Amino acid sequence: MALVKYNNNSLSAITAASSLPAGAMTLIKEQTASDSSTINFVNGTSDVVLDSTYPIYLFKYINVHPATDGANFTFNLSIDSGSNYNVTKTTSYFRAYHGEGGAGGAVAYDTGQDLAQSTAFQGLAESIGNDADQSCSGSLQLFNPSDTTFVKHFMSNNNAYYEANYSINNFMGGYGNTTSAINAVQFKFDSGNIDAGTFKLYGIKDS
Numbered sequence: 001m002a003l004v005k006y007n008n009n010s011l012s013a014i015t016a017a018s019s020l021p022a023g024a025m026t027l028i029k030e031q032t033a034s035d036s037s038t039i040n041f042v043n044g045t046s047d048v049v050l051d052s053t054y055p056i057y058l059f060k061y062i063n064v065h066p067a068t069d070g071a072n073f074t075f076n077l078s079i080d081s082g083s084n085y086n087v088t089k090t091t092s093y094f095r096a097y098h099g100e101g102g103a104g105g106a107v108a109y110d111t112g113q114d115l116a117q118s119t120a121f122q123g124l125a126e127s128i129g130n131d132a133d134q135s136c137s138g139s140l141q142l143f144n145p146s147d148t149t150f151v152k153h154f155m156s157n158n159n160a161y162y163e164a165n166y167s168i169n170n171f172m173g174g175y176g177n178t179t180s181a182i183n184a185v186q187f188k189f190d191s192g193n194i195d196a197g198t199f200k201l202y203g204i205k206d207s
Contacts, residue, residue, distance in 0.1 A: 024204060061197060062199075073125040
């Protein structure tokens with residue numbers, strides 16, 4: 001993300017706030033889950049922009065709380081404006097974890113969470129607890145979703161409160177194996193609803 005540095009001379013020349021350059025990251029849409037089955041971001045719907053306007057899109061999910069204990073938090077992509085979320089994906093997934101009592105500190109590749117040419121929903125965080133204080137927070141980046149030449153790369157990082165009282169830092173990366181434009185993204189749990197959580201979509205300009 002580009003940074004803009006000002007000095008006394010440049011600030012004295014500003015006569016209106018509108019003269020300040022816009023930042024490189026722009027908030028496009030915010031949604032709040034409340035016992036929601038899914039959270040969807042569909043280009044052209046409810047002020048969502050998910051096209052060639054930006055080369056990078058950043059989704060932030062904050063304090064996402066499952067209705068069902070031990071549910072996996074997942075996402076998928078669509079090329080038909082959300083009629084189907086079934087883009088073929090290949091991914092890799094690993095995690096670092098540590099228990100509240102000091103046990104189990106390790107970094108491990110998780111074969112149960114990665115995909116190999118699968119249309120299934122991709123896990124972002126696993127087995128999140130649904131106690132009142134348990135949740136997951138993190139981000140997902142999607143690169144050039146409207147490109148019609150290359151596959152669609154994405155990667156995520158988050159921290160989750162595992163149901164068995166572990167802190168788990170999850171890392172996932174991969175690509176949607178399609179040259180069609182991606183124009184919608186869906187988030188959901190693999191079991192039960194999204195009890196609560198905030199979802200934000202940002203567009204990031206060329207640096």
